[in-house]
Amino acid sequence: MKNVKDRIAEITTKGYELDFGTVFENAFENYKKIAVYAGSMLLIFTFLFIILLFGIAIAVFGVGALSEFIKPGNLKPETFTGDFLLIYTACVILITCLLSPFQAGFLKMADCGQKGEEFHVSTIFEYYKPPYFINIVFATFTITLFSTGLSTLAEQAGMPFIGIITSLAITFLTFITIPLIVFGNLNATEAIKSSITIILKQPLVILGLIIVAFIASLTGLIAFCIGIFFTMPFLYSMEYVLYDSIIGIDSVSEIDELGSNV
Template sequence: MNKTTQYRIEEINKNGYALDFGDVFNHAFENYKKIALYGGLIIFVFFVLLSLLAFGILIAIFGAPAVVDFLKPENLQPENISITTLLIIAGASALTSCLLSPFPAGLIKMAYCAERDEEFHVSTMFEFYKAPYFKELFVATFLVSLTSSIISTIINYAEIPALGFVVTVTVSLFTILMIPLIIFGKLKAVEAIQTSILIVSKQPLVLLGLIIIGSIATLVGFIGCCIGIFFTLPFIYSLYYAIYSEIIGFETEDESEDKN
């Protein structure tokens, strides 16, 4: 953990913090405009390649007929899937999220570079597939995803989808700063989760409102053959960046020079 982050977290723990909804949203939107096209194109290409790879692996393991049969709507109803299968799916989903966790971290870093008018490239999206970041992102995402997936799966199996949705939203809300704390604050996985929960608990309603509006803005991309979602999705990562920037902030050049 760097000293700037440590000091700010201690201050938040003691005194809380002020957060203006409008300022954060405008900050996120202005930043989003700088990365929308480039980030959207990369997400689209990555999604297509990942989908082809995933279907290729499933077909190679189970065969095309079995995969097609499993994907029939009637076979995807929770009541028609055994609890064992649901738990396997939950575990696979958590593992996939872990392996892909450096990708959203790259999008948040892209937002950071855009605000400072620094160049960013395709390599920026994959910058955190290296030590020490990958391990911490993997562990943090695994703990959060596995917990959320298991709870949601059990709730859905009990046919209480509304409660499952509430659990998913709650977990997502209280861990929104987990990734920025790892890549910018240099926190370890468990520290990042605990700190994110601490910070969000100080202003949960404002942050929930930001996430809801940000999600709605992102879903607008479904208009126009759904392709637009790839170009509105970067907004949510600009929002994560803006929230972290407004609450924690970054070390200034003067502070960096003082340390040296």
Template sequence: MNKTTQKRISEIKQDGYNLDFGNVFNHAFENYKKIALYGGLIIFVFFVLLSILGFGIVMAMFGAPAVLDFLKPENLKLEEMALPTLLIITGISALTSSLFSPFTAGLIKMAYCAERDEEFHVSTMFEFYKAPYFKELFIATFLVSMTSSIISTIINFAQIPALGFIVTVTVTLFTILMIPLIIFGNLKAVEAIETSILLVSKQPLMLLGLIVIASIGVMVGLIGCCIGLFFTLPFMYSLYYAIYSEIVGFENESEIEFQERI
């Protein structure tokens, strides 16, 4: 943890922080306008290439008949799956999320660069696939994803989907600052999770409101054959950046340290 972040977190532990809904939202929206097109194109291309690669690997491993049979609607019902199968799917989902967490970090870094009118490129999306960031991002995301997914899977298996949804939303809410704390504050995985929980717990309803409004805005992208979703999705990463910026903030010292680490 760099000294600036450590000092700010200590202050928040003692005194909390003030957060204005309108200021954070406007901050995120102004930043989003700078990254919407470029970020949307990157996400779209990445999604298409990843889908082709992933589907090709699955088809090669299990064969087309087995894959098509598994994808039948009746086989995708949670109540029709055995618990071990659900846990295996949960593990694969957590592993996948962990492998792509540096890409998410790259999108948040893009928002950082955009606000400072610094150039960002495709390489910005992938610069956290290197030490020491990749290990910390992978571990943190894997721990959170596995915890959330296992609890939600067991609850859904018990046919209480509403409770499973609440668990997922709660875990997502309290860990929204985890990735920014790792890439900007230089925190370790477990430390970033704990600190994110601490920071969010000071203003949970305010932050939940921001996420809900942002999610509704992102869903607007479903209009127009869903392609627009790729161009509204960057708003969520811009919001994560804006929240971190408003709560923890950046000072000259921390910005210099961050650039030197990159």
């Protein structure tokens, strides 16, 4: 089996082939294996998270202050102060980082589905443990800091469109960062750099696949919006299959090689 870093080095010099139809078909087949279970987990834990978030907000700020804040007139960007934007950015980054191993768990679920293995509720918490947790959180922190920070700066400069484009570009280029960590055992910095390198070798094909997967995931909005929880896992299946098609799930990391030689 090829070493992950050797495969990335090969991609850097020679590139790789990626067939749109094959990747899409494989992603859809993988999605069918996890859709119901993954969708149920997304629905339940999103509901619980919202309750927890509001509970914390009420405990910290009080019902009156929270009710005043969520009034439509107070949610206009021009009313936000510098301190509020700083706190808002920090909260977004913190929440995103804490939830990132949870989202990575759906990649593990996709892997189990692909291999015909059983998966349970505990599967989506697979990466809340070392060495994955630190690398996933640090990678997410770095990506979100740049994405949110640059987007906020652009919006404050009166160029919200530039901010949106910048944020989307960063998200696109780092799309397979987490799979590189959980399946390739790369550290956060290596995974981010490698994701950018890999994506830039086939940007149009990958962009097309992501756009199609995103549109497909939004079809759940038709079913009283609840369906979105059951179509959203298609994005995770696409992320998983993209990584498998480019790097290969059976590729081994340096850690695995060392273990096999002991």
